[in-house]
Amino acid sequence: MTNENTLKSSGEKVFLTKGITRTYQMGEVQVHALRGIDLELYAGEFSVILGLSGSGKSTLLNILGGLDIPTTGQVFYKELELSHATEEQLTNYRRHHVGFVFQFYNLIPSLTALENISVVTEIADDPMKPEYALELVGLTDRMNHFPAQLSGGQQQRVAIARAIAKNPAVLLCDEPTGALDIETGVTVLETLNRVNQELGTTISVITHNASISDMAHRVIYLNDGQISSIKQNDIRKTPHELSW
Amino acid sequence: MKTLDRKIFRELWMIRGQVIAIALVVACGLSTVIMSYSTLESLQQTREQYYQEYGFAHVFASLKRAPNTLLERIAQIPGVDKVVSRVLAPARISLKDFVEPIQGLLVSVDFQSISNPDSLNRIYLREGRMPKTTTSAEKMSQSNQKIEIIINEAFAQPHDLHPGDQIKIIVNGHEKQLIIVGIALSPEFIYQIAPGSIIPDFSRYGVIWMEDKILEEAYDMDGAFNDLSIKHRSDIQSHVIIEKLNVILKPYGGLGAYDRSLQVSHQFLSEEFKQLDGMGRTFSMIFLSVTIILLNMVVGRIIASQRDIIASLKAFGYSNWAIGFHYSKLIVLIVMVGIVFGVLSGLFLGKNLALLYMDYYRLPFLDYQLQVGTILYSISITLIVTLLGALFSVRKATQLQPAEAMRPEIPQRYSITFIERLGLKKYLSQSSRMILRHFERHPLKAFMSVFGTAFACAIMIVGTFFMDAMNYMMDIEFNRSHREDLMVTFVNPLSYKAVYELRNLDGVLQVEPYRSVAVKMQSGSRSHRTAIQGFMPDNRLYQVLDTKNRVVKIPESGILLTEFLAKKLNVTSGDMIEIEFLEGKHQDQQVQVAGVSNQYIGLSGYMNINSLNHLLQEDSLISGAYLTIEKGHSEKSSNEISEHFFEQTQLKSMPQIAGVSEKKSLIDSFQKTVGDFMLTYIVFITVLSVAIAFGVIYNNTRITLSERSRELASLRVLGYTQSEIAYILLGELAIITFFAIPVGVLIGYWMSYGFILGIQQDLFRIPLIINLQTYIFSVLVVIGSAVISGLFVQRKLNQIDLVSVLKVKE
Known part of the structure; x- marks a missing residue:
C-alpha cells in the first residue's frame, strides 16, 4: 500500500494551518475548542482525525471546510487563506472544492435521494451526473426514495454521493459512521475508500472510533484542542479488516 | 424546475393547513381592498360618465324670480358653455291609500330639447315615454285635460306607480290632476333626499318633471325662471363663474350660486365614496399587519426547523443570497395562493356590491371595469410588505454560521416566571408552569x-x-x-299669525315656529354657504344639543356656530363674522360669534329668531313650525295617530305649506x-x-x-x-x-x-x-x-x- 512519504513527494499540500485557535460562547460558558493547531494535509491523502468528543475535531473540520473561521491563526487551502476569506470566497470555496459528509446525513427530507444530489450538482462547475454518483455508492435502485424511506446507512451513502457528485478536491467527513451499525458502517467506509482511490479525492474523516484509523494514510490524534500526536500507517487495512 | 423549488412545493404541501390559514387572511384582506376600491372606482367612473352623458351641470343657482331675458346676460359670462333655466316648485303630492303628506318637487322641463345631447340635467327614462308637448291650442283646453308627467323611480317604486297611474298634487294652492307617462332617473337625484333632510325617505319625497309651459303657468312664472343650471368650459373654475353669476342674480333674489360640491346628491355621494375609501384603507392596514405577523411566525418556524438544512446548503456552497431567495420564494408562494383567491373573490364581491349601490343610488347603468391598476397595486403592496415583514426571519436564516447551524440548538434557557416568583407557584401544576415559562421564554x-x-x-x-x-x-x-311630532315647512316665510292658525288645528298640542335663512358666512378669506336657524328663546320642541347632550342656550344676540363650522371659518367665540343674507333684502351684516357648540350633524348657525329677523330688517317672519299632536288613546300605534290626525285636519291642503315631515315615519323608513x-x-x-x-x-x-x-x-x-x-x-x-x-x-x-x-x-x-x-x-x-x-x-x-x-x- 502507499505510504506517507510517497504521498508527500507526489502530493502537494492541500491544507496548511498555523496555530489556529477557536473559542465559543456557549450560553454562559466559554469553550476553548482549539488551542493552537499546526497541520498539513496532502492531495490524495486519506487522513483520520481521531479524538474523544469535545476534543475539538469537529471544529477543526468545520474550519477546514470553510464553515467556521478560527479565532486566531491562519488556515490555507492551497493558495486561499480561509482564515481571512470573505463570505463570498468561502461560499465559492465550498461550492467548488469541498464535499461534506455529516454524522446525521443532513439530507433534505422533502427531496428524494436523487434530488438531494441535484441540489449540489445544480450549482457546481463540472459535476458528475447525479445518477452516476448514486451508482458509485450502489443506490441506483433507491434514487426516487425520500430520506424517510431509506435506512441510516443508505442515507449516509446518499450523503456521500451528494458530497462527491461535484467532483470536489477534498471530502470532509464528520463521524460518517457515527450513527450506523458496524456492517453498514463498513459499507460506508468502503465507499469512501473507493472514492479516495478511484477519484483521487483527498479525504479527511473525523471520528472517535479508533479502529477506523487503521484504514488511513495518516492519523492525527486530537486531545483537548491540541494535536497530541500524528501516526503514519505504513500498511493500511481495508474496511473489512477493521476490528470494531 | 430547480430541485430546491421542488423542495418548496413539497414543504408547502406538508404545512398546507397553515398555508391555507395564511392564504385565507391574505385573500380576505385583498378581496376587501379590491372590493372597496373597484366598487369605489366603478361608482366614481359611472357617476362621471352619467354626468357626462346626461349633462350634469357644473354650477347651480336658485333665485326668487327673473325674466327669461336675463339668460342672455348670463350666457355671456366668459367660460359659460350652456345655461338652462327652469322653474322649481314645491308641491304636495296626494296618493290614494296614503294619508301622510308627501313632499314633492316640480321641475319644469322643455321636453322638446331635453333629448338634445347638449341639454343639461337630462333625464334617463326607465319606463314609459316622454310627455307630449302641448300646442297652444291644446293649452286652451288644458283645464280639463290631465297633465302628463314623469316621476322619479325612487318615489315610484315604494308606491308601485307606473305609467298610466294618476296622482294629485297641490301647487301654489291649486290642485292638479296628473297622469304618469314615464318613470325616470336623473344625475341630479342620484342620492334622493328632501331638502334639509339628512336621511332619505323615498316614499315621502317625489320629484316630478313637468312640461315647462304648464309649470310656469301653474306657478305664476310665465316668461320667468327661478332656477339655473350652468355648464362651463373645463379650463374655467366654477367659483369664477359663481362670483359673476351672484352679482347678476342678486337683484332677482338670488340665493347664491354653488358648484357641484354643494349639490345635495353629489355631496352625499362624495361622502359615501369617502367612507368606502376609509373602509378600504382601514381594512387593508389591518390585514397587512396580520399577514406580516402570520408570515413572520410561520416562516420563522420553518426556518428554525430547517437550521440544519440551511447549514448543509451553505456547506454545499449556496450563497446567503441564494438561501434568502429560496425562502423568499416560499413566502411569495404562500402569499400568492391568497392573492389568487383574494383577487377573484374581490372582483366578484366588488361587482355585486357595486350593483347593490347602483340600485340604492338610482344609477341607470354601471360602468364596472376591471381595475387592473388597482389590482396590480394592491398585489405589489401585499407582496412587498409581506416580504419586508418576513425579511427578519430570512435574514436570521442567512446569518446563521453554517458550523453553528449544524450543531443542535442550545437547550432553551427557561426560568422561573414572574407569576411563580410572586408566590403563586404552589398553586400551579407542572403543566401550567410549562405554559407560563414558555410564554416568558x-x-x-x-x-x-x-x-x-x-x-x-x-x-x-x-x-x-x-x-x-x-x-x-x-x-x-x-x-x-x-322633540316634535311634525315639522311644517312653509312655501314662503309667513307672519307670526301662522302659528295661531296651526295651533287652532284639531289635535295640535304645541306649536313652535322657526326661521331658516340661507346665508354665506365669511371670515377673512374663508367662507361657507349654509343656513341660519332662528329659534324662540324658550324653544322646547327643537333643542340645540352639544356632543355631551347638554342643551345649548340660544344667545340673545350674536350667533352660535357649530364647532366644525367655526373651525372652517377659523373663528372662535367673540370674533366677528360677516354674513351675507341670500334672501330678503340681501344685505351684509357683521355678527359676533356668541358661542361654539359641538354637533354631529350639519354646519349651521343658530340665532334668536327675533334678532335674526332684526338683522334681516324684517318683521317677525317664520319659515315653518314644529308641532306636537294629541296622542289620544294609548292603544293606538303612532302610525294610526298620525293617520287620524291627517284625516281630521286640513293641514295637508293648506296652500302655504310646502311640506310636512313626520319624524317617526322618517326613522322607520330609514x-x-x-x-x-x-x-x-x-x-x-x-x-x-x-x-x-x-x-x-x-x-x-x-x-x-x-x-x-x-x-x-x-x-x-x-x-x-x-x-x-x-x-x-x-x-x-x-x-x-x-x-x-x-x-x-x-x-x-x-x-x-x-x-x-x-x-x-x-x-x-x-x-x-x-x-x-x-x-x-x-x-x-x-x-x-x-x-x-x-x-x-x-x-x-x-x-x-x-x-x-x-x-x-x-
Whole structure:
C-alpha cells in the first residue's frame, strides 16, 4: 500500500494551518475548542482525525471546510487563506472544492435521494451526473426514495454521493459512521475508500472510533484542542479488516 | 424546475393547513381592498360618465324670480358653455291609500330639447315615454285635460306607480290632476333626499318633471325662471363663474350660486365614496399587519426547523443570497395562493356590491371595469410588505454560521416566571408552569400572537361600530334634539299669525315656529354657504344639543356656530363674522360669534329668531313650525295617530305649506332601507374577523405543536393522558386569546377613532359610540374562532406518533 512519504513527494499540500485557535460562547460558558493547531494535509491523502468528543475535531473540520473561521491563526487551502476569506470566497470555496459528509446525513427530507444530489450538482462547475454518483455508492435502485424511506446507512451513502457528485478536491467527513451499525458502517467506509482511490479525492474523516484509523494514510490524534500526536500507517487495512 | 423549488412545493404541501390559514387572511384582506376600491372606482367612473352623458351641470343657482331675458346676460359670462333655466316648485303630492303628506318637487322641463345631447340635467327614462308637448291650442283646453308627467323611480317604486297611474298634487294652492307617462332617473337625484333632510325617505319625497309651459303657468312664472343650471368650459373654475353669476342674480333674489360640491346628491355621494375609501384603507392596514405577523411566525418556524438544512446548503456552497431567495420564494408562494383567491373573490364581491349601490343610488347603468391598476397595486403592496415583514426571519436564516447551524440548538434557557416568583407557584401544576415559562421564554412570539388575534377583535369593532354611532346619532337628532311630532315647512316665510292658525288645528298640542335663512358666512378669506336657524328663546320642541347632550342656550344676540363650522371659518367665540343674507333684502351684516357648540350633524348657525329677523330688517317672519299632536288613546300605534290626525285636519291642503315631515315615519323608513344591507354587512365583517382569528390562532398553535411535539410526546411516554398534554398546548391558546381580547378592544377603539376622524365631513361627524353589545359580539366571535382552531389542532395532537418523535436525532 502507499505510504506517507510517497504521498508527500507526489502530493502537494492541500491544507496548511498555523496555530489556529477557536473559542465559543456557549450560553454562559466559554469553550476553548482549539488551542493552537499546526497541520498539513496532502492531495490524495486519506487522513483520520481521531479524538474523544469535545476534543475539538469537529471544529477543526468545520474550519477546514470553510464553515467556521478560527479565532486566531491562519488556515490555507492551497493558495486561499480561509482564515481571512470573505463570505463570498468561502461560499465559492465550498461550492467548488469541498464535499461534506455529516454524522446525521443532513439530507433534505422533502427531496428524494436523487434530488438531494441535484441540489449540489445544480450549482457546481463540472459535476458528475447525479445518477452516476448514486451508482458509485450502489443506490441506483433507491434514487426516487425520500430520506424517510431509506435506512441510516443508505442515507449516509446518499450523503456521500451528494458530497462527491461535484467532483470536489477534498471530502470532509464528520463521524460518517457515527450513527450506523458496524456492517453498514463498513459499507460506508468502503465507499469512501473507493472514492479516495478511484477519484483521487483527498479525504479527511473525523471520528472517535479508533479502529477506523487503521484504514488511513495518516492519523492525527486530537486531545483537548491540541494535536497530541500524528501516526503514519505504513500498511493500511481495508474496511473489512477493521476490528470494531 | 430547480430541485430546491421542488423542495418548496413539497414543504408547502406538508404545512398546507397553515398555508391555507395564511392564504385565507391574505385573500380576505385583498378581496376587501379590491372590493372597496373597484366598487369605489366603478361608482366614481359611472357617476362621471352619467354626468357626462346626461349633462350634469357644473354650477347651480336658485333665485326668487327673473325674466327669461336675463339668460342672455348670463350666457355671456366668459367660460359659460350652456345655461338652462327652469322653474322649481314645491308641491304636495296626494296618493290614494296614503294619508301622510308627501313632499314633492316640480321641475319644469322643455321636453322638446331635453333629448338634445347638449341639454343639461337630462333625464334617463326607465319606463314609459316622454310627455307630449302641448300646442297652444291644446293649452286652451288644458283645464280639463290631465297633465302628463314623469316621476322619479325612487318615489315610484315604494308606491308601485307606473305609467298610466294618476296622482294629485297641490301647487301654489291649486290642485292638479296628473297622469304618469314615464318613470325616470336623473344625475341630479342620484342620492334622493328632501331638502334639509339628512336621511332619505323615498316614499315621502317625489320629484316630478313637468312640461315647462304648464309649470310656469301653474306657478305664476310665465316668461320667468327661478332656477339655473350652468355648464362651463373645463379650463374655467366654477367659483369664477359663481362670483359673476351672484352679482347678476342678486337683484332677482338670488340665493347664491354653488358648484357641484354643494349639490345635495353629489355631496352625499362624495361622502359615501369617502367612507368606502376609509373602509378600504382601514381594512387593508389591518390585514397587512396580520399577514406580516402570520408570515413572520410561520416562516420563522420553518426556518428554525430547517437550521440544519440551511447549514448543509451553505456547506454545499449556496450563497446567503441564494438561501434568502429560496425562502423568499416560499413566502411569495404562500402569499400568492391568497392573492389568487383574494383577487377573484374581490372582483366578484366588488361587482355585486357595486350593483347593490347602483340600485340604492338610482344609477341607470354601471360602468364596472376591471381595475387592473388597482389590482396590480394592491398585489405589489401585499407582496412587498409581506416580504419586508418576513425579511427578519430570512435574514436570521442567512446569518446563521453554517458550523453553528449544524450543531443542535442550545437547550432553551427557561426560568422561573414572574407569576411563580410572586408566590403563586404552589398553586400551579407542572403543566401550567410549562405554559407560563414558555410564554416568558418567547415573549415576541407570544406578543405577536396576542397582537394578531387582537386584530380579529379590532376588525369586528371597527367594522361594525358605526352602526352604533349612526343609531346614536339618529337617537340624538330625532329623539332628543327634535322633540316634535311634525315639522311644517312653509312655501314662503309667513307672519307670526301662522302659528295661531296651526295651533287652532284639531289635535295640535304645541306649536313652535322657526326661521331658516340661507346665508354665506365669511371670515377673512374663508367662507361657507349654509343656513341660519332662528329659534324662540324658550324653544322646547327643537333643542340645540352639544356632543355631551347638554342643551345649548340660544344667545340673545350674536350667533352660535357649530364647532366644525367655526373651525372652517377659523373663528372662535367673540370674533366677528360677516354674513351675507341670500334672501330678503340681501344685505351684509357683521355678527359676533356668541358661542361654539359641538354637533354631529350639519354646519349651521343658530340665532334668536327675533334678532335674526332684526338683522334681516324684517318683521317677525317664520319659515315653518314644529308641532306636537294629541296622542289620544294609548292603544293606538303612532302610525294610526298620525293617520287620524291627517284625516281630521286640513293641514295637508293648506296652500302655504310646502311640506310636512313626520319624524317617526322618517326613522322607520330609514331603518327599513338600511336594515337588510346592514345584516349582510355584519355577516361579511364576521367572516373577515373569523378568518383573522383562525389564521393567527391556528398557526400559532400549530407552530407550538411542532416546536414542542418532542416534549409533549415525552410526556405521553411518561404516562400523561391525551387531554393532559392537550391542556399544555390549548392552555397557551386560551391565554393568548385571553390577553388578545382587551388589546383588541383597545385597538378597535382607536382604529374606530381614526376612522371617524378620516371621514369627518360637512354633512355629519360620526361620533365614537361603541355599544357594549358590539364589544361582546366581537369578543364572542374571537373566542369562537379560538375554540374552532383549538379543535383543529387537537386533532393533530391526537395523531402524534410517539416513537418517531422520540427517535429523531439529538
